[in-house]
Amino acid sequence: MKHFESVRSAFGMRLGLLGAALCVPALAQAQDELNSGDTAWMLVATVLVLFMTIPGLSLFYAGLVRSKNVLSVLMQCFTIVALASIIWVVCGYSLAFGVSEGQTEGVINLHSLVGNFDNAFLKNVTVDGLAGTYPETIFIMFQMTFFIITPALICGAFAERMKFSAVLIFTTLWLVLVYAPICHMAWSGEGALFHTWGVLDFAGGTVVHINAGIAALVACILVGKRNGYPQRAMPPHNMTMTVTGAGMLWVGWFGFNAGSELAADGTAGMAMLVTQLSTAAATLTWLGIEWVKHGKPSALGAATGAVAGLVAITPASGTAGPMGAIAIGVASGVICFLGATSIKRMGGYDDSLDAFGVHGIGGIVGAVLTGVFAAESLGGYGLAEGMTIGTQVIAQIKSILVTLVYSGVVSLILFKLIDLTIGLRVSEEAENQGLDLAEHGEEGYLL
Amino acid sequence: MKHFESVRSAFGMRLGLLGAALCVPALAQAQDELNSGDTAWMLVATVLVLFMTIPGLSLFYAGLVRSKNVLSVLMQCFTIVALASIIWVVCGYSLAFGVSEGQTEGVINLHSLVGNFDNAFLKNVTVDGLAGTYPETIFIMFQMTFFIITPALICGAFAERMKFSAVLIFTTLWLVLVYAPICHMAWSGEGALFHTWGVLDFAGGTVVHINAGIAALVACILVGKRNGYPQRAMPPHNMTMTVTGAGMLWVGWFGFNAGSELAADGTAGMAMLVTQLSTAAATLTWLGIEWVKHGKPSALGAATGAVAGLVAITPASGTAGPMGAIAIGVASGVICFLGATSIKRMGGYDDSLDAFGVHGIGGIVGAVLTGVFAAESLGGYGLAEGMTIGTQVIAQIKSILVTLVYSGVVSLILFKLIDLTIGLRVSEEAENQGLDLAEHGEEGYLL
Amino acid sequence: MKHFESVRSAFGMRLGLLGAALCVPALAQAQDELNSGDTAWMLVATVLVLFMTIPGLSLFYAGLVRSKNVLSVLMQCFTIVALASIIWVVCGYSLAFGVSEGQTEGVINLHSLVGNFDNAFLKNVTVDGLAGTYPETIFIMFQMTFFIITPALICGAFAERMKFSAVLIFTTLWLVLVYAPICHMAWSGEGALFHTWGVLDFAGGTVVHINAGIAALVACILVGKRNGYPQRAMPPHNMTMTVTGAGMLWVGWFGFNAGSELAADGTAGMAMLVTQLSTAAATLTWLGIEWVKHGKPSALGAATGAVAGLVAITPASGTAGPMGAIAIGVASGVICFLGATSIKRMGGYDDSLDAFGVHGIGGIVGAVLTGVFAAESLGGYGLAEGMTIGTQVIAQIKSILVTLVYSGVVSLILFKLIDLTIGLRVSEEAENQGLDLAEHGEEGYLL
């Protein structure tokens, strides 16, 4: 069972119990003893996922904008780290992982969708509390890093024109109203919506990438195109920064995927291996397409391909085998390439850094193919009893649609509200001058 | 007990025993077996703390200077890593952690202040020797990374004008004459001065930050202001570097704080959580102040706020709870903001990169508040028997004063001596040209 | 025994057994249980070694070229990561670590030189398979990161003039035809050539550094000098990048060396300690030479010295003691300094980034001195029964010669073949324009 069920799911309930009565006699005693190896790994995995956002993602993104906006991007990511951390302990953790009494296997009700406020301000958290085989504090931290990186991903869509204040307000509301419920549906264990449907999302294909991707698409449509886009070219100002950030994302992602096993074991090892293979395959695929289509493989192509492969393997990293991973990597390379080029051009929106094109589309590719490559016949861990590739893919698609619709609609409302009140966008003059000076009173470089 | 006593303290004695007779029958056998999980975590924590210095701190600092001095900062940090490593094994480790026979609980004597040369050149260190549940070699390495970062912090004060040779000589003498004793007083266990007083310093508020901070203040006063300061503006030459470095410091600091538990357990988990919360709170506080006071929140503000929060939680990271951590973060944000702005202006010294303003002042804020937020009533782990918040705060203040006075006076003498012999400062021409060319014969950028 | 025999060697055979029959009753049951601490450490060590290549090495190298070629260097490293990952699972792992039936202790035959295709496409790899005390998947990943970094090192020699397509083709062939066999000779356990000779190579002095170094030398001779070399100066375009990369290499190298113990134990701890000391000593040595010889110690000197020390301690990191490590560091500092200056000048080749001068020469220095400082009398772990320093050094030299000759000759043939078919070198115009534009259609910076 363990093979196709996120450990996080199994864990959801226990957390609920912890919330209700901290001294409940452990059902599975062996499991409730602290294992220092698992603890060591989860400490590190947490560090790695935070490293993905700062400096990883922030460099990846910042290199892609024009130099007058470089600090605004770094700043949005950095501030989101701080902001999301506080929101998480205030209520995010409890809303995402709190399991209320009525949340029961097989029953779909409000508790399947969202947690509660029982653990607001971490009021039930102690030094000695465990989450399975390691301290609950580390589970809180590990999940916090996911809570952090998701809104940071969205920043890629509205880069170079959104007000800093609007970013912070949107992030706050979105985390509480969108991330927490989607996370609850996926990972709060028995009784949770996606869990009941048997959806596979090992490390956050829906929760993180599709969720952020669709919000990003809504964002860039509502905030509008950058002045001069697409007539005027807006090439990356510092590709060395972007490639550096991509490298950091790659290495940090092992915390994301192998860390999602929540233990230092065979599944963590396999998650690491398949993550590497998908990423490698997607990188080579993207470069191959560029080479054939444009005559030259580019560094930006390599970096983007890698991220596409990382995104797509995320939900599958606990269920796919090595060859499945390569297939997922190739597919994500091809489809995200279209996402960041043709689809974007056709759509006519200005997804500045392809947050939707890579995370949204890559997330969908991954979520669907997770259902395919979990099958034992295709080298995966095997599907749950009674599931076929077909039914599994349908379950996957249901979770994708729920995420697209829920996140899309709520994001739309939030952006509209902010636009009507404080406004989403900086003035044209500020945009010309650059957000670094206009919004932060600083310059990136004085070389 | 474990809750308010640094594990390092408990460990100090054992080390002494090891030094004296390696095969002494273990008192607590369970404790003296190698635990691979603790070992794994301590290996990684060590890597993380080294990562804080190179490249973390070095980038944070280097981005803040003018481009003609960028290499000199990187170079000072890098060379200090090498230099301190050698000094540590020659005598630093033995002077800091060596426990002589007369060092006894409750007695204050010379042995309370400094170790000995018994383990000079690591002569008693073996592959199989343990420090509790993991190899002594890793304890040596972990502590070495603290020995490295402390003088590197000081470099922020005299950046852009100090001779490279003077930096190296000062570092060597200061590490032996100041760091080793202060470290001994805090962390060599029973009989050590701060231990006897019941001082709480989980991860190095006094040993690292106040210690470095006061030396930094002395340094920048003695070496004098940069030419043109404060009339001429000296804005950071590469804020992207500084924000990157701040991100690395943030992630690396989990090795510093959670690593200081010296085990992969619940306290390590809680140390990680409180570190994150203090840092987040300080970041938001700093940005809030800037926003209100200057109208714009800046990337430098975010980065500096984060470091302030990291510094302040350091001594408290093994005793404070989540809400205490947020309080410490807010306090450090406010007070370090004053430290880096009003206090510095009033003082009239040129602490180029605010080594005193952030590390000295933040360290003091943290050390005092550690005594407050350790209290169970304020969400902490609880104070030692017989201690109240009042008496604990007094103990904290005593350790602060000892550190300020001892480190301040010895640093003063050392700088004076160096000034009188080889001179502290480069020539005016060299300062105009920039230290990169004048001292190292290189240029940072040829873009 | 464990002390002087790479655990990897002991492991080779077991892998073979796994390949043949996965359910074979374990010989040493204790050893075949998953240890979560070892697993945690090996997960992290793997991440660290990947981090060495991206972004570590890629930044170290990229800073040293002219700005018009910065992306080409980053791109070669990044693409090699992807390419080598795929080759490794296709056949590299099986060729390197597959143990065929005839591979027997004391017998030298074809199986002593190379593995087989039994595990091509990882067909025998399962989630639950162990490599000693941790999952085989992690062993595969850990070794993959070595497979990745070795060809990336070679890129330093032909930087700024080699065709991207030629780089990829060479890398592919070289990994299969050179790396896999040399790795097999060293680390596939009983019956392997170097194992039979009693060669000590804990973490890859021959397999990685000498192997890459000699290929690099051949490469830069065959591809020819850069236009204008050595008449025109080609100073590094971004030393801050190089120093940053050096810092990352330093911290990542603990994964390389301490990870090579394949367990979180005393030897891993000692490997960490000796790695630090050798690196520190080499850094200071290099700076000292520069200071005396040129009057100024340089940041590039510090960074290069550090890498020299890291390279040299690599083979010795599981057998030398702290003082031996310092000696190895000093020796590598002196000799690699000559390698990157006088020897290169005398040789008249254009080893652009001193891949041979540092990795080749440093690797040789380390491999020889490993034989010396393993001796118990010199603070090492002790030599194998029947070995003296003299016989051990001879064994070391034999392995060096085999590597130099085999890698040198096959590299020569490969480069010649590529030159005769698609050509090794870009056109003069492309070289003038810079590889970033000519080969990848991008620019590094638009500041």
Add this chain to the structure above:
Amino acid sequence: MKKIEAIIKPFKLEEVKDALSAVGIQGLTVSEVKGFGRQKGHKELYRGAEYVVEFLPKVKLEIVVGDDIVEQVVKAILDGASTGRIGDGKVFVLPIEEAVRIRTGETGDAVLG
């Protein structure tokens, strides 16, 4: 022959170039400069330390043209570069005594195309 030097706002470069192409200019040279003038600079704050930036980024264009089209070219620059706000910049006209094309060695107005 005259040399026309124009100091303009950086983000107007494309427009000016288009306007110049429209009047038949086929060659020009551009450089990044900093301008000091009536247009006020901005303040930057680094940890409370104020840094007043008086030198603002501008772009300088240099175009050598035949005497006959000077007026036309100046007009094109004004059309392309003007925003009506302080800091739009200046155009200066300087005499040129000779022009040579390096590739061919030819001289005179023919060089300027």
Add this chain to the structure above:
Amino acid sequence: MKKIEAIIKPFKLEEVKDALSAVGIQGLTVSEVKGFGRQKGHKELYRGAEYVVEFLPKVKLEIVVGDDIVEQVVKAILDGASTGRIGDGKVFVLPIEEAVRIRTGETGDAVLG
């Protein structure tokens, strides 16, 4: 109208600007250049490879002024920029035939303020 071009040492820019303000100059344009002259460059060493830097960083000022104040302006530059050491730089005076303010289209000496 004349254009005054001055090549100075970078760290003297502030002083020169102040000296120019003192004589009433309200507009000027600055650019970063490299100078080659009598002032010796320096050597840089990268892994033993010597790299002689002959082109030294200088700052170029361009100030267009009315004929009447040329002398005064040159003097101000000399005052602000001189250190008495080799490499202080040069001042050149060039004729200007016309000046136009882009914002308003006005021409002549009025433009220069």
Add this chain to the structure above:
Amino acid sequence: MKKIEAIIKPFKLEEVKDALSAVGIQGLTVSEVKGFGRQKGHKELYRGAEYVVEFLPKVKLEIVVGDDIVEQVVKAILDGASTGRIGDGKVFVLPIEEAVRIRTGETGDAVLG
């Protein structure tokens, strides 16, 4: 006195400098510029978005010389800078009315060495 301005290809700078030294030039000023002319630019592609670079990197030399050696200097530049391919650049000659050495205050041809 004349000022000779030359726009050349960046990688020809060393050769031109040597050629100028050969005819006795001891001072010059160099700056990085972007040139637009007949030489075609290149395309860059970022995630499929085309970015046409029309402004190519060039180097501008400024050399003030006595009237007598103008021809010689122009020839030296042509020798050093010519590759025979489009984009080699241009040389322009401008009148200079005065030159002053900042260090000494001296004026006239003596300043130019």
